[in-house]
Each structure stands twice: as C-alpha cells, then as structure tokens.
Amino acid sequence: MLYLVGLGLGDAKDITVKGLEAVRRCRRVYLEAYTSVLTVGKEALEEFYGKELILADREAVEQEADSILKEADVSDVAFLVVGDPFGATTHSDLVLRAVKLGIPYTVIHNASIMNAVGCCGLQLYNFGETVSIVFWTDTWKPESFFDKIKKNHQNGMHTLCLLDIKVKEQSLENLMKGKKIYEPPRYMSVNQAAEQLLAIIQNRRLQGEEAEITENTICVGLARVGAPDQKIASGTLYQMSTVELGGPLHSLIVTGTMHPLELEMLKLFSVDSSSFEK
Numbered sequence: 001m002l003y004l005v006g007l008g009l010g011d012a013k014d015i016t017v018k019g020l021e022a023v024r025r026c027r028r029v030y031l032e033a034y035t036s037v038l039t040v041g042k043e044a045l046e047e048f049y050g051k052e053l054i055l056a057d058r059e060a061v062e063q064e065a066d067s068i069l070k071e072a073d074v075s076d077v078a079f080l081v082v083g084d085p086f087g088a089t090t091h092s093d094l095v096l097r098a099v100k101l102g103i104p105y106t107v108i109h110n111a112s113i114m115n116a117v118g119c120c121g122l123q124l125y126n127f128g129e130t131v132s133i134v135f136w137t138d139t140w141k142p143e144s145f146f147d148k149i150k151k152n153h154q155n156g157m158h159t160l161c162l163l164d165i166k167v168k169e170q171s172l173e174n175l176m177k178g179k180k181i182y183e184p185p186r187y188m189s190v191n192q193a194a195e196q197l198l199a200i201i202q203n204r205r206l207q208g209e210e211a212e213i214t215e216n217t218i219c220v221g222l223a224r225v226g227a228p229d230q231k232i233a234s235g236t237l238y239q240m241s242t243v244e245l246g247g248p249l250h251s252l253i254v255t256g257t258m259h260p261l262e263l264e265m266l267k268l269f270s271v272d273s274s275s276f277e278k
Helices: 017-024 042-049 058-063 065-069 090-100 113-120 144-154 172-177 190-206 260-267
Strands: 002-006 028-032 054-056 077-081 105-108 131-133 159-163 218-223 231-236 250-254
Touching (some): 002 090, 017 105, 028 042, 058 065, 065 077, 077 090, 113 159, 113 231, 113 250, 131 190, 144 190, 144 250, 159 190, 190 218
Parallel strands (some): 002 105, 028 054, 028 077, 131 159
Antiparallel strands (some): 159 250, 218 231
16 A cells, blocks of 8 residues: 655644554655655654655656555555645656556645645635746746736735745756756745745836736745744735745745735734735
8 A cells, every 4th residue: 555644734743643553554654855844854753653764855756656666565655745745746646656556545634835824814715826936047037927926916816826945956067967966955935036026027017017916015925834933924025025034944925805804814914014004
C-alpha cells in the first residue's frame, strides 16, 4: 500500500492520528522536500513519528518515482507532504504511476494553505484562481500571473498568491557544465512579491493600460500560517512591499470586492488603519 499523508502546516504534531498510525506501520517513509516546508526540521519529525525519513527532492519524485514505489505492492510505503497531499500536481503523477503498477493507495488529508488562509478573515468561497509568483531574474520577468490576478479582481474575487520556493536549484552555469552543485535555498517574501507586482503595475501604466490593481489595492501578507509565530498583516499593496513578516513561508492575497465582515476582520491585522478609510 502507498500512503500519501498530509502533514499540515505547523510542526510535527500537526499530522492526524490516522496519518501517524499509517506512518508508524510503514516499512519506508519518504518526506517530500520541495513544494513546501514545515517550521521544524526532519530530525524533529523523525523523533515524533519514531521513524527514519528519506528525503525526496523534486528530482527523486519526478524522475525516480519507481524507486519510491518499489515493493509498495507487498509492503507499506508512506509519502509525506507538507499541507495536503494534493496541494501540488506532481503528487497526482505518483498516484497514476502507482495505479499503473497495480499498487493500491490511500490518501490521508490535512490542512493546507489553500484553506488555512481563511485565518485572515476573507471568506474562502470569495477566492478566484490561485496563482504562483516566481522569482524574476535579470533576463526573465514573466507577468502572466498578474493577468490572472486582474481577472479575479474584475470578477470581485480575491487572489491567493503562492510565493516561489527555490530548493536544490542549480545555477545556469553549473547546469550547462553538468555540475551537481546547488544554490542555497531561497524563499520569496511578501515584500519581494509586492515589489514585483508594483513593477508590473508601473510597466502597464507606461503602456497606457488602465489600472485595475494599484498601489492602494488592499492586500494581505501571511507568514508561517499554522505555526505558533504565525503573522498576518493587511494594508495596501505598497505597504506590503515594506512590512516585516519574518521567516518563511510567506503568502500574499490581493483582495477583490469585500463583504463588510471581511473588512472588519482585516482591520484586526492592519499595518495602518487609515488604509481602510478610503
């Protein structure tokens, strides 16, 4: 049996009872280590679960999935995912491979950022399409995510922006030379995401585009959702470019049309209450 187990968002104790029981009876336990991170390390998880964990990076999951599934038809194997197992599409591929090999699977769900963002007071059914904001480089500055945010905004919907994570990434130079030398991990902050959005707004203005989203659009920055030191800040997009939310992981919400109750909740986390008086 292959178990796909969600770990939730905080620490080792966020696993469900059902998930923990599954982990403890598995012969091999893999920890997916590239779509998200917990606030605690692998060692803390091993201590609490009473099991040795095998780190599975993107390369292992996407290119060597058969090694993860090896003997899962005759013994139990667990694949642990921060948040919920289906928060990332790459895990659907693992299920499809298992089915093709005749391996039964069980999914044990948990909280993910997709529903936990409700902690800021915005109503989940008022969200439109979720987008990912990637790190720009000197030569690559995509803006496609902005058009999706704009479309959501036109429809009165909020947009959850998942911010880029760079783990075990190679520089272009090392990639071309075939050297398996990896760059230090990088996690996009709310500040960086806001700065990129502000740059796009400026570019669109120069092109004569009418502003749907501006520096004064109300946004919400969230950090370490589900952890004891979780932090939430609400204010204008410009304020999000300077707000200090601490360590990763961060998420950003660009609001659409807000119900009075949503506005009242956001005021609890305001950087500056005057932002909500306009």
